[in-house]
Amino acid sequence: MTVDTYMHPPDSTMTFLYKSDWSDSYLRYPPRDQTVAVQHHNDRRATVRIDLPPSGMAILT
Numbered sequence: 001m002t003v004d005t006y007m008h009p010p011d012s013t014m015t016f017l018y019k020s021d022w023s024d025s026y027l028r029y030p031p032r033d034q035t036v037a038v039q040h041h042n043d044r045r046a047t048v049r050i051d052l053p054p055s056g057m058a059i060l061t
Contacts, residue, residue: 005046008038014048018059021052036060 008014013035022030036048050058 001048001050003038003046003048005040005044008046010038010040012038014038014060016058017061018057019052020055020057 003014015032016034016036017030019026019034036050039047039049041047048060050060052058
């Protein structure tokens, strides 16, 4: 997934606020330690890789 390069500088991470495959307890009390690293590329793009089940959704901040 492509993210804004200026909002996410090198060595930054994004935190999951929601994942559709979380258990009921995670949905009630979301974990604060599930993050993903932002990757910067030579062509000035910034991306994150997230693995989701079919028709899955996630919200990151």
